[in-house]
Amino acid sequence: MNTKIYSPGRRGFLKGLAIGAGGYAIGSLLIHPKEAIGQSIQGNLEKVPMEARWSMSAGGYVGLQRNLFKITLDKEGREKFLEYTRKNSSIMGAWSKGYADRFGLTGNDAKSAALMVPAVITIFYGPTQKYEIEEATVEKARVKCLECAFWNAMQAQKITDDLCSAHSHYYWEGFAKAINPKLTSTLVKARPLGDSVCEWVIELKA
Numbered sequence: 001m002n003t004k005i006y007s008p009g010r011r012g013f014l015k016g017l018a019i020g021a022g023g024y025a026i027g028s029l030l031i032h033p034k035e036a037i038g039q040s041i042q043g044n045l046e047k048v049p050m051e052a053r054w055s056m057s058a059g060g061y062v063g064l065q066r067n068l069f070k071i072t073l074d075k076e077g078r079e080k081f082l083e084y085t086r087k088n089s090s091i092m093g094a095w096s097k098g099y100a101d102r103f104g105l106t107g108n109d110a111k112s113a114a115l116m117v118p119a120v121i122t123i124f125y126g127p128t129q130k131y132e133i134e135e136a137t138v139e140k141a142r143v144k145c146l147e148c149a150f151w152n153a154m155q156a157q158k159i160t161d162d163l164c165s166a167h168s169h170y171y172w173e174g175f176a177k178a179i180n181p182k183l184t185s186t187l188v189k190a191r192p193l194g195d196s197v198c199e200w201v202i203e204l205k206a
């Protein structure tokens with residue numbers, strides 16, 4: 001035979017506890033209205049270092065780009081993917097020159113391009129992106145990428161397809177031409193092709 005145990009004392013205690021908790025929450029809002037309503041958003045944001053915000057935002061962009069390239073390659077095949085990259089990456093490179101202008105990055109020779117292009121890419125790819133300039137004169141510059149956020153994102157997903165060498169070549173080329181039509185940029189080394197780094201040679205043609 002089932003027996004229900006009714007305890008008015010226990011029921012009253014739980015009811016009182018619930019009411020007390022609600023009262024405490026309301027009281028907290030009244031005691032600390034700024035923290036609870038408005039100031040907390042900006043206050044919490046200020047606790048996050050700017051580099052961490054930049055890194056998270058850039059990571060989202062890199063992930064979206066990686067996924068877009070992978071989906072396009074899988075769906076359209078290598079030939080159409082390269083056609084897509086040739087057209088759109090060149091446009092992206094030329095368009096990125098606007099960011100250089102916006103932030104006051106100037107110059108129209110090979111050395112200027114070697115400083116300008118990596119700086120703008122790092123804005124997009126985040127603080128983990130690292131470059132080294134091995135040679136930099138008015139006529140010729142050589143730039144190596146030592147740490148690449150896009151490559152690392154591919155490795156994290158175990159993607160072995162070459163998603164980025166064509167994009168890198170045409171993006172840098174489009175950017176260089178936007179800086180100066182007499183500039184050329186050539187990708188001479190690339191991680192997806194088995195090299196330890198990616199490397200570009202920028203030249204100012206007479």
